[in-house]
Amino acid sequence: MLYSFGTPLHILRLGLSVLSLAGAVHGTVPKKIIIDTDIFSDVDDSGALLLASTLDNVNLLAVNVNYPSSYSALAASAILAHYGHPDVPVGLSRPITNDSFFDDWAFELGEYASKVAYHWSNGTLPWGSAEKAWEPVELYRKILSEQEDGNVTIASIGFFDNLSGLLNSTADSYSALSGPELIAAKVSELVIMGGEYPSGSEYNFYGGNPALTAHVVNNWQGRITFSGSELGGNVTSGAPLTVEGPESDPVRAAYRWYIGYNNSRYSWDPLTVLYACQGLGDLLEYANENGYNHVFPNGSNTWIFDQSRTSQKWLQLKVDNVTAGQELDRLFLEGANSV
Ligand SMILES: *[C@@H]1O[C@H](CO)[C@@H](O)[C@H](O)[C@H]1NC(C)=O
Ligand SMILES: *[C@@H]1O[C@H](CO)[C@@H](O)[C@H](O)[C@H]1NC(C)=O
Ligand SMILES: *[C@@H]1O[C@H](CO)[C@@H](O)[C@H](O)[C@H]1NC(C)=O
Ligand SMILES: *[C@@H]1O[C@H](CO)[C@@H](O)[C@H](O)[C@H]1NC(C)=O
Ligand SMILES: *[C@@H]1O[C@H](CO)[C@@H](O)[C@H](O)[C@H]1NC(C)=O
Ligand SMILES: *[C@@H]1O[C@H](CO)[C@@H](O)[C@H](O)[C@H]1NC(C)=O
Ligand SMILES: *[C@@H]1O[C@H](CO)[C@@H](O)[C@H](O)[C@H]1NC(C)=O
Ligand SMILES: *[C@@H]1O[C@H](CO)[C@@H](O)[C@H](O)[C@H]1NC(C)=O
Ligand SMILES: CC(=O)N[C@H]1CO[C@H](CO)[C@@H](O)[C@@H]1O
Numbered sequence: 169m170l171y172s173f174g175t176p177l178h179i180l181r182l183g184l185s186v187l188s189l190a191g192a193v194h195g196t197v198p199k200k201i202i203i204d205t206d207i208f209s210d211v212d213d214s215g216a217l218l219l220a221s222t223l224d225n226v227n228l229l230a231v232n233v234n235y236p237s238s239y240s241a242l243a244a245s246a247i248l249a250h251y252g253h254p255d256v257p258v259g260l261s262r263p264i265t266n267d268s269f270f271d272d273w274a275f276e277l278g279e280y281a282s283k284v285a286y287h288w289s290n291g292t293l294p295w296g297s298a299e300k301a302w303e304p305v306e307l308y309r310k311i312l313s314e315q316e317d318g319n320v321t322i323a324s325i326g327f328f329d330n331l332s333g334l335l336n337s338t339a340d341s342y343s344a345l346s347g348p349e350l351i352a353a354k355v356s357e358l359v360i361m362g363g364e365y366p367s368g369s370e371y372n373f374y375g376g377n378p379a380l381t382a383h384v385v386n387n388w389q390g391r392i393t394f395s396g397s398e399l400g401g402n403v404t405s406g407a408p409l410t411v412e413g414p415e416s417d418p419v420r421a422a423y424r425w426y427i428g429y430n431n432s433r434y435s436w437d438p439l440t441v442l443y444a445c446q447g448l449g450d451l452l453e454y455a456n457e458n459g460y461n462h463v464f465p466n467g468s469n470t471w472i473f474d475q476s477r478t479s480q481k482w483l484q485l486k487v488d489n490v491t492a493g494q495e496l497d498r499l500f501l502e503g504a505n506s507v
Contacts, residue, residue: 198227200319201444202311204304205437206235206326206372207244208281209269211426214247215406215500216325216437218419219445221251222503226445229320230302230311232259234327234376237267238298242285243422249291250418251507257311258293260301261329280425288418304330305337312354313343320354323444325361325437327376328384335387351390358388361395361440363461365482367470370397374467382463393454394461394482395443400436402489405496407432409504417504438496443483451492455484 203220207213220228231248233240241260248256271277289295302310308330312320324331337347345353362372362381373381385392406423407430413420427433443452459473460480471482485492 196225198225199321199445200227200229200315201441202230202232202308202320202322203228203441203444204232204234204322204324204326204330205244206240206376207233208235208237208240208267209277210437211280211406211422211433212400212435212437213325214243214280214284214419214422215409215433215435215496216323216441217244217247218251218500218503219438219441220323221248221253222506223442223445223499228253228256229315230257230259230307232304232307232330233301234261234304234330236261236263236265237281238264239266239268239281239285241298241301242289242293242295243281245291245293246284246288247418250288250416251503254291256292257307258291258301259304259307259330260298261304264298264301277427278425280422283425284418284422287421305333306340306342308334309337309340309342309347309350312350313345315354317353318356321357321359321444322355323359323361323441324384325440326372328380329377331358331384331388332380335384348389351388355390357391357393357444359393359395359440359444360385361400361436363394363396363463363469364398365394365396365455365461365471367468368397369466369468373463373469378463378467379465381467382465385461385463385469391479392461392481393443394480395436395440396482397436399483399485400439401434403435403439403485403492403496404432405435405438405493405500408497409500412501413504419500420504432493435493435496438500439483439492442496442499448483448486451485451487451495452483453486454481456481
């Protein structure tokens with residue numbers, strides 16, 4: 169039995185105030201994060217949302233969904249609410265569809281987004297209300313304009329349509345700044361799961377609209393850190409959550425629906441969001457000292473080494489891949505058990 173009937177809100181609120189207190193006691197300012205996810209087909213986006221919702225010292229400002237299925241936005245809203253963030257706004261690409269995932273490649277993986285959306289319905293977008301989702305570029309502009317300068321980290325763990333739209337945006341009721349000016353003022357780092365390093369071809373870059381990937385990566389002026397397919401594709405996580413996680417947990421259910429009981433999945437998005445929230449920590453290090461990423465019109469990418477450019481890095485493991493997977497599993501269980 170996988171279905172949850174929710175966690176009483178007073179428990180969630182208590183959890184939240186304890187978290188804020190912990191931040192205050194340690195004198196640390198929570199890191200401001202916006203996540204741009206294609207939560208739909210692969211389950212690692214749900215693991216990433218679990219981490220963003222439950223890691224210490226994170227202020228999750230908004231979640232934009234860059235795959236236009238209604239179930240994607242509703243599932244994101246449900247997961248956020250389950251972990252005590254019922255008010256975090258969710259954006260969704262338009263035009264909205266009712267697509268659901270079908271594994272017509274390996275005929276093995278299961279669909280989870282509609283099921284999580286229905287059985288954990290909650291938050292700003294309860295079941296049936298996907299059209300109330302924010303338009304993603306508008307949500308970016310609203311949230312960024314409200315922050316003090318220089319403090320927001322954006323974690324992109326899917327496609328690039330919304331970030332391209334943000335770059336192209338012009339002054340509106342939220343801000344007199346253009347997209348690039350708003351980014352320069354407010355965003356301290358863009359963290360991207362996509363590409364392969366130092367060069368290659370990866371799905372988040374070529375699988376959506378590769379011209380928009382190229383537009384974002386080749387034109388973004390601020391600091392960027394990349395997490396490539398070779399990083400998360402060498403680390404697996406999830407099985408302990410499916411075995412030991414609380415029955416009421418939506419991400420435990422998502423992993424079970426997707427890959428089954430006691431199976432793990434690659435960790436592309438969880439590792440990326442872990443870095444966005446906590447920096448290099450014990451697991452990660454930068455692989456390069458200089459240079460920048462270039463994306464071709466077909467979505468393939470290559471690193472251009474250039475000593476005059478130091479604002480872009482790609483990540484590699486500092487520990488072996490089994491240790492990295494075990495740490496993610498520990499954090500998944502800690503987060504799932506925290507509500
Ligand atoms: C998606 O499903 C909802 C609920 O059944 C329905 O109201 C909506 O019109 C559907 N949207 C599309 C694009 O089919
Ligand atoms: C969210 O969950 C809480 C606790 O189960 C419930 O009281 C509330 O009605 C739910 N809200 C929505 C919008 O579904
Ligand atoms: C914003 O960042 C600056 C410098 O990085 C820091 O001193 C300040 O405390 C941060 N403020 C908030 C609210 O995060
Ligand atoms: C933004 O502008 C670029 C180039 O000017 C264009 O190629 C791209 O399609 C635009 N992005 C969106 C989301 O419309
Ligand atoms: C760790 O890396 C080794 C060597 O590349 C590989 O055989 C193994 O499958 C990886 N383990 C995990 C958990 O991904
Ligand atoms: C889960 O799988 C691992 C091997 O991958 C095995 O050692 C362990 O006993 C399994 N646990 C359960 C509860 O089936
Ligand atoms: C994409 O384009 C680049 C540059 O033309 C080329 O080197 C690369 O082989 C292409 N990638 C694929 C997967 O076709
Ligand atoms: C995967 O991890 C193993 C063990 O940590 C390491 O030996 C191997 O080089 C890694 N593979 C890639 C592609 O990074
Ligand atoms: C304003 C804008 O460009 N929004 C775009 C966000 O991304 C979706 C596609 O994922 C586009 O449909 C929107 O036009």
